[in-house]
Amino acid sequence: MVTVVTSPPPGSPSTASRWLRAARALWRALTGWAAGVAAGMHGAWRRSLQLRVVTITLVASSLLVGGFAYLIADKITSILLENAETDVLQRLQNGSEYASKQFNLYSRAEEAQLQDTIDGTVNYLAGGDPTQTNGVVVAITGDNTNRAVAPRTSPEVEVGPLIGSELRASVAAGNVAHQIRTGVLGDQRTKYLVYGSPVPTQFGQLELYYLVPLARQDATAADARATVVATGTALVILLGLLAALVTRLVVTPVRVAARTAQRLSAGLLDQRMAVNGEDDLALLAASFNQMATNLQRQILRLEEMSRLQRRFTSDVSHELRTPLTTVRMAADLIFAERDGFDPAVARSAELLQAELDRFEELLTDLLEISRFDAGFAMLDAEPTDLVPVVHRVTERLAGLAERVGVTIELDVPDPPVIAEVDPRRVERVLRNLVGNAVEHGEGRPVRITLGMDESAVAVTVRDHGVGLKPGEEKLVFNRFWRADPSRARQTGGTGLGLSISLEDARLHGGWLEAWGAPGQGAQFRLTLPARAGDRLTTSPLRLVPADAPLPFGGPRDGGLLAIGPGTAGALAIGPVEDPTRAEVAP
Structure with missing residues (x-):
């Protein structure tokens, strides 16, 4: 079997260069199309008053409604968070008092019944169900008891990643503090509001933490934001439609007036606008029609006067030709014999000849002007x-x-x-x-x-x-x-x-x-x-x-x-x- 391998001729474009040229051609086509679209939009923007009014209304209303929507959504979120903080703080105070009473029965952290009391207290404060994993998480730690008290949570989940070091240090210093952290407790990632409070005892200070999930508050805030956005969008669309309708009511008579004015300027002097109602637009149409009627009357009068003037000029010029010809013949005879006249008479003959030349030139110019005025000049x-x-x-x-x-x-x-x-x-x-x-x-x-x-x-x-x-x-x-x-x-x-x-x-x-x-x-x-x-x-x-x-x-x-x-x-x-x-x- 014979295999024939053909190579491209010298100077032939490679595949890469062909792709490069194709990409450049595509880019030029896209840029040309974009330039054409931009030019068309710019032309439409300049020509259409209705488009400008509707666009400005949509932009202004979008900014205004968007600002109000943001403020309302932010306010709803703040209220939900404040309510959650108030509720958790109240539960934390009550839980801290209850835990302090329970733990003050012991004077040393090494007592055998203390850990059982801590377990019971945590379960009680968590609602009595140690198996629930989606609700409130309660934790008690004893960092200041030389690790004699083991940390206890209800339900039993790892809360270390959700209790930050700053919060732990602030609570260990004897302060009530809180923070919002996001983490995984159980099988899903949730945002938690974490509150911590010190619990004083006879054998040292314990820390009580409440971890409250904010899933319900987030869902409520999301629903509120969606409602506000939907309402704002509908309001903006309604304002746009209203602006388009109102602008159309105003622009339509103006466009009709413009078209009528164009027809009038083209010589169609019988064009008029329709008068509907008794509002300002109807008054504009009536005034426009009255103006058009007066203009038509004046134009017709001027045209008639101009026609009569042109006819008069032409008729006079033609009528003067006949006596001028006769006078010209007599003047030529006198001018030819002027040498035999007295000097004064000879000078008069020369003046007569010159003025006849000027008069004939004037008649010629008048006829030419009349042809231009009549539009007959070719x-x-x-x-x-x-x-x-x-x-x-x-x-x-x-x-x-x-x-x-x-x-x-x-x-x-x-x-x-x-x-x-x-x-x-x-x-x-x-x-x-x-x-x-x-x-x-x-x-x-x-x-x-x-x-x-x-x-x-x-x-x-x-x-x-x-x-x-x-x-x-x-x-x-x-x-x-x-x-x-x-x-x-x-x-x-x-x-x-x-x-x-x-x-x-x-x-x-x-x-x-x-x-x-x-x-x-x-x-x-x-x-x-x-x-x-x-x-x-x-x-x-x-x-x-x-x-x-x-x-x-x-x-x-x-x-x-x-x-x-x-x-x-x-x-x-x-x-x-x-x-x-x-x-x-x-």
């Missing part, structure tokens, strides 16, 4: 290289920048910056931002920066003009708002450009933010997701420019301070450790 996103868009905007505004003496500086990357955007809307936003920067640049350079990361693209437009006062970074996007309406303006904007730009940014799911400081210029940042529909979390470019002034004189350690929009849109002042760090948008 995003036509496509992969677009933003570098040519920035260059195109710069070229179109180069003439304006030259007239006002502003230099436009570009900081764009060499490779293409591709993003899924609507190029028409993005170009309009950049045209508004750059146009405003040139107009308010006070003849100083305007810098345009383009940046990109894995999830977003951003464009910043920085000017060094009059800047913005604290709080104005939120107002610049309001319709028809101007920081300085009395200041002479070169381009004659409509006051709707930034409002339309903000709507365009929101339509892309992006941000349009502003920073400014008085006398230090302003910077606007447009941030758009690189992929249409993605959610923005950070911007590739920081909102606060690197040359931003240090407020209040700046920190002594030379660190940088950033002033930008906080979580609520207000100015937030705080340290910035890295000047190139991109900020998290609100």
Whole structure:
């Protein structure tokens, strides 16, 4: 017979390593399961008011009832032990007196009848039955008689282990003492209350001991503890059920109100709560319904007003198109022949042409705003290289920048910056931002920066003009708002450009933010997701420019301070450790 022995290939895992990997996998599974359970319990604790109230009630009632149960059980045990001590002490006193009378008949410990008298006395004090082993044990010893008197117990059991040396010494010194010891007398282990008393005689001092079993007292105390625990447990469960019921009565209307409020916020304005009874909860439901009715009435009224306003704006804009076209044709003819007119008439023709351009731009912006208000604006996103868009905007505004003496500086990357955007809307936003920067640049350079990361693209437009006062970074996007309406303006904007730009940014799911400081210029940042529909979390470019002034004189350690929009849109002042760090948008 041939036996073939195969060995595992080199590098194959051993049995121990396989078991180790299995144990690690099991441990990871258990820890993951425990973490999931803990997370679920934490979520349930945070979400459910009823769970928190019931849990707190159960814990508090358990502690309270447990404390009372412990005190009651301890008091019952103490009373039982005191009663047993009183009874044993009384029997010990009577037995000591009886034994003293019997033993005082003898003047010497060596007398022949003394031991018989001791035996009879012990049997009498034990109840007269020397064969019983579960009741009281009586013992008489004569340690101070030079062992002339032999120890005697009734019944005849070994009591030495139950009578401690301290108790024996205290009784031998003439004191009445006691202790509780546990030992085996007969065939079972029992707790005994051991009392000892000296018995004076003419031939010396004897010691009388009573050993009383505490089995009945222990059983009674155990029954009392079990009764108290059962009663306490039932009381805690009853309190928990009561708390759950009461909490449910309160929480249910609140949950109904929350669900109704959610439906109202979703646009279901006809939702109402059921009113049952005349209590506080019914008053809450009635007040909630009244509030919902008033809100519905106000919302419907505002919607109707808004609809009428949008319709009015749209109708007026469209109706003005026809006379504007006629006026435009006449103005173009006059403007073309202005060289043959008097200088005053020629200047009037130029002013007419400029104001018609502004009027046409205003009508275009009003129509665009009406489309945003009506919710008809659509995003036509496509992969677009933003570098040519920035260059195109710069070229179109180069003439304006030259007239006002502003230099436009570009900081764009060499490779293409591709993003899924609507190029028409993005170009309009950049045209508004750059146009405003040139107009308010006070003849100083305007810098345009383009940046990109894995999830977003951003464009910043920085000017060094009059800047913005604290709080104005939120107002610049309001319709028809101007920081300085009395200041002479070169381009004659409509006051709707930034409002339309903000709507365009929101339509892309992006941000349009502003920073400014008085006398230090302003910077606007447009941030758009690189992929249409993605959610923005950070911007590739920081909102606060690197040359931003240090407020209040700046920190002594030379660190940088950033002033930008906080979580609520207000100015937030705080340290910035890295000047190139991109900020998290609100």
